Amino acid sequence: MNIEELLTHMEDSDRANFMKAVGSIGAAFAARTTIEVDPQVIAALPQVRDHVLSGGDVELDMSAALDALKEEPSISNQLIAAEVKAAEVSKIKEDTAHMSRAQRMEYARERGLTKPRDDVASTMTMNEHQAVLASLSPQQRMNYARRHGLV
DSSP: OOHHHHHTTSOHHHHHHHHHHHHHHHHHHHHHHSOOOOHHHHHTOHHHHHHHHTTTOSOOOHHHHHHHHHHSHHHHHHHHHHHHHHHHHHHHHHHHTTOOHHHHHHHHHHTTTTSOOGGGOOOOOHHHHHHHHHTSOHHHHHHHHHHTTOO
């Protein structure tokens, strides 16, 4: 039986304590790693269980909970991917630090960095893009079009 099944038989204060513990661990982990963790994964942590079942008498061991989340296979894979991405960005910044604008553009084109980024990929239609473009200055239009892969 997991902690969430037990909560149905516990008092409202225990459920509130559970929600607070899960929320604070999730917020702390996201602040340190920029990775959002599924609350179900946090709820399964022994630190949360011990804290809630004791009625709050056992202090919530935030450090141990964060370490346990880092060891979770799905999360550790995301952490590795984030580290790789950060290293790639750092390498690009280092390589382009002393380049002219034209050299940076050539660098980006040679390495395929001019494609639309995944974090700005959009489900907008072309008409919606055109409506946004109509409200922008010429330079902003170029930036917007490049960012969204319209040129």
